[in-house]
Amino acid sequence: MKANYHTHTARCGHAQGTDEQYVRAALAQKFDVLGFSDHVPWPYQTRFTNPGVRMLVRELDEYLRSVRALKEKYAGQMEILAGFECEYFPQYMGWLADMAGEKQLDYLILGNHYDQTDETGMYFGLCTTAAQLRAYVESTVKGIESGLFAYLAHPDLFLRRYRPFDNNCRAAARDLAQACAQAGLPMEYNLHDRYLAPMTNRVSYPHPEFFDIAAQEGVRMIIGLDAHEPQELSDPTQWDLAQRELRQYGDLFIDRLERCAGK
Secondary structure, X not given: OOEEEEEOOHHHOOOOOOHHHHHHHHHHOOOOEEEEEEEOOOOOOOOOOOOOXXXXXXXXXXXXXXXXXXXXXXXXXXXXXXXXXXXXXXXHHHHHHHHHHHXXXXXXXXXXXXXXXXXXXXXXXXXXXXXXXXXXXXXXXXXXXOOOOOOEXXXXXXXXXXXXXXXXXXXXXXXXXXXXXXXXXXEEEEOHHHHHHHHHOOOOOOOHHHHHHHHHOOOOEEEEOOEOOOHHHHOOHHHHXXXXXXXXXXXXXXXXXXXXXXX
């Protein structure tokens, strides 16, 4: 089985390509499942609009229509699913649960980028202190425990800025892994940062020691391309490398989600 559940669209403002270009790129690489999980459009209660980060609420229905039209068009060739990548924002979780049910989403993934809400909270990819790292862990564990999500995306996001991988990181990895193990939630082995490495000169995740700790806690792992352009699906380099790296974890390496309405 070859499946990617972490695919963005141009609606978020920092991805490119048409929805169908992602589908065709995935077909060219013989994917069996392609899940679209663009950044969820939160119904902000302030005047905050967060340009360049996520679609607007008014674009939500068009996004779902587009993905479902492609699902119908390519039926029999590849399974196409409709979902969202979401943070744990306490004040909006009721809305998220209601929306997911009303729109009959196939799945949600937890990509916990911001603290409390991106209207006011810090971006967790900029963590540099133990206190900030602890805030990320506490928020993410609450998201894991919510029961809304199919897996935890880029769990080691905090390593974009935090250096070195010290005892604070080890404690964070263990706490996140224990929460995932208890909830039966897989962790994503996210490949987007490595794909960007030739442009950013930075590779912060996936971090090998982080995933060694996750394995010690018995957490299952799934590859996620976190594709922001069709090329990330059509270039097999990172996918093939991740396959080789994850074989060391044996049966903890999974290739398909269980918590997915589209299964």
